[in-house]
Amino acid sequence: MTELVIKKSEIPKDSMVEFYFPDGKPWERKAVLIVNFKDNFYALDAFCTHNHLDLEDGFLTEDGKIVCPWHGSVFDVKSGKVVDGPAKENLKTYTVEVKGDEVIIHE
Ligand code: FES
Numbered sequence: 001m002t003e004l005v006i007k008k009s010e011i012p013k014d015s016m017v018e019f020y021f022p023d024g025k026p027w028e029r030k031a032v033l034i035v036n037f038k039d040n041f042y043a044l045d046a047f048c049t050h051n052h053l054d055l056e057d058g059f060l061t062e063d064g065k066i067v068c069p070w071h072g073s074v075f076d077v078k079s080g081k082v083v084d085g086p087a088k089e090n091l092k093t094y095t096v097e098v099k100g101d102e103v104i105i106h107e
Contacts, residue, residue, distance in 0.1 A: 002107035004032065009101065011036040016066065018046045020057040021107050032105060037064050037077050041096050043105040044080050049089035050074055064104060066091075 002023045013036050020029040022032045031046035033055055048055050048068040055075075059067040065078045073087035080091035095106040 004102050004105040004107070006016065006034065006105075007101055008036075008041075008098070008103055011041070011103070013039055014060055016056055016058070016060055018054070019105075023104075023107075030107070032107075033066075034096075034103065034105065035066070035077050041098060041102075041103045042077050043094035043096050044077070044091045048087055049082070049091060050085075050087035075083070 002021045004019055004021050006019060011034050016033055016035045018031055018033055030060055033044050033046040035042045046055060047053060050071055051072050053070045055066060055068055058069040065083055066075045068078055069087055074084035076083055077090050080093040082090055097104040
């Protein structure tokens with residue numbers, strides 16, 4: 001099982017930052033979107049399920065939704081579920097563990 005370990009300080013409160021799982025060659029690495037929502041951490045697929053475009057430049061709403069910057073799909077940050085289309089498929093979520101000042105994401 002692949003693990004990605006980052007520092008809490010790398011993800012400011014109420015922001016989303018894209019990272020890569022460390023395994024494999026650089027061009028094979030899988031992107032993951034880490035979200036700090038009210039000092040709780042969540043990890044989801046970094047690409048929207050509508051057109052496979054990057055979510056990192058999207059918006060995080062005050063009620064915990066990720067809004068895709070491309071065509072406006074909305075996903076729940078905790079569950080990855082589609083709240084509004086055009087996307088139809090949920091975002092995959094990853095298990096997150098917080099230990100001290102580290103955030104560990106399990107693929
Ligand atoms: S790529 Fe996200 S809504 Fe179209």
